[in-house]
Amino acid sequence: MRLTEYLLPTLKETPADAEIVSHRLMLRSGMIRKVAAGIYTYLPLGLRSVRKVEQIVREEMDRAGAMELLMPMVLPAELWQESGRWEQYGKELLRLRDRKNSEFCLSPTHEEVITDVVRGTVRSYRQLPLNLYQIQGKFRDEIRPRFGLMRGREFIMKDAYSFDIDDVSADSSYDKMYQAYQRIFKRCGLDFRAVEADTGNIGGSSSHEFMVLAEAGEDAIVSCDSCEYAANVEKAQMRMDRQTVPEPTAELQLVGTPQRKTIAEVAQFLELPQSRLIKTLLVETDGGEQLAVLLRGDRELNEIKLCRLLDCLEVTMLSEEAVQQLTGAPSGFAGPVDLSCRILADNEVRTMADSVIGANQADAHYLGANVGRDFQVSEFADLRQAVAGDGCPRCDGTLQSWRGIEVGHVFKLGTKYSQALGAKVLNANGKDVPLVMGCYGIGIGRTVAAAIEQNYDDSGIIFPMPIAPFQVIITLLNPKDEQVREAGGQLYDQLLRAGIEVLLDDRDERPGSKFKDAELIGIPIRVTVGNRALKEDAFEVQKRKDGERQMMAVADTAAWLIDEVKRELAE
Ligand code: ATP
Ligand code: MG
8 A cells, every 4th residue: 555545644642541552552553543432443554453363363263163154233132031141241231122112232242143043053963063253343331441442342353152062072172262262362473371261150161261461451360380370360279278277376355456447557556467467358249148258468359259159240348337237336347256247268267376357346456366266257268369479279389470461262151052042952862952062252453452562662563463454664765756766666566466565655754754653553664765775776674673774685675575574474
């Protein structure tokens, strides 16, 4: 493309509401424009990168034996009622009515539709395994759309669904997708990790998330420094140390802690480390049960683990009034002694002796509190958030922590949807059995954004070759000059003929601003065409990655560029 004919609305100013690098750079480089909160137009440059990711995904899905189809975005309520998700799916599901007043939703995901397709088309185990995928727009009315394409409301997803006759075969379908994902994100040039993940409310038994490692990531993940274990902290397990339960040495003793409510304040006031305190969190389940959860003072509750244990969808902290009612004291002084609700505790609390706890009286705590003697716990469980430095649950190693951007997700669904929608086939013994399913998503736009989070500098984006919108940019220093136009134009034609994606900057602008644009939009290789070098029969070639310039004979440049692009694509 010639830039004089291309829409490239680059911005010099940093857009005000863009909080993270990729969002800023995608706006500034003219890749996207906002239409409404979480809803974007992909401008020509942005769409090219999006299409690149889609193409890599498509090739790897096809290689893994999946078949592409395309499902609609507007879906009838009936299908969602069949699975039960019409009621269960919260406000992220955007519901609408047509002129006949029938109910529909914009699809946030397609388990129901694909299961409907398969129950109507597949009859026998001989037609299995089957894996169907699409690359399509999704809509989720996210509570906090932000970060541009990273967390949009309308976004492009690749979603695949596998159907197998039994668990063994379903495991093998899952493994194929897992391997395909490894190849996809490697080909996109990303530094990523596959981590064990919680299965959330979509249902199912096992899942992995593919996380791009980046500071801007919304997820916290941990990985072992000596084995392969890696997990989302939502899921990460604790090592079950067989620590001995220590004997109490102190008596329970009431102390005044005036105005000291937080763990930090109490610890400081008593001149003890926070790890000597037991934190008492008072929560209520969505079923209305109030309970107390005990954790070591310096630990954080993992609400997902708690919800799993309680088999509920959500827990909320008790309000000030509810705390007062339950404990007889203002919040900040709750403790497990003589508390009238059920008390759960993190496993670690069992290994603590002579601790500090709230006294259920204003401005007071107990010292020397011991579980079993001074208060009872109805159940110990793994309830805390993993942190760096924790022991690996699989080996003697230590966990390290990272921020991650979830770009892909693979799930074993089991028979949840096939049971609900009656998707059954005849097995080899002529018996009707429900299909065993898996589902596999990739956020296409999020992958582009994640790639930018990992590849940029002060001047702009540094696209990895495989997902760069263009591979080469030819910058004409003075496009009015006949010789410059001629030499640049020839190189441009040669590259186009060789299938190289090349942008010709033939705009009549200052060289400085053209260089700035080329750097901002992150084209991997730039060729500069100017009189001075042409006198020596040379072009100047520069890679965006390292910024090193080299002079190259005009006659050799096309061949060198073609080789270089191919080499980087194959890396
Ligand atoms: P998240 O926890 O980030 O909300 P999710 O678990 O809801 O993600 P899935 O339902 O597994 O996501 O969707 C598959 C993929 O779609 C995700 O791995 C992610 O890459 C992408 N994705 C999900 N929500 C969004 C969004 N709001 N904007 C852009 N991409 C998204
Ligand atoms: Mg989500």
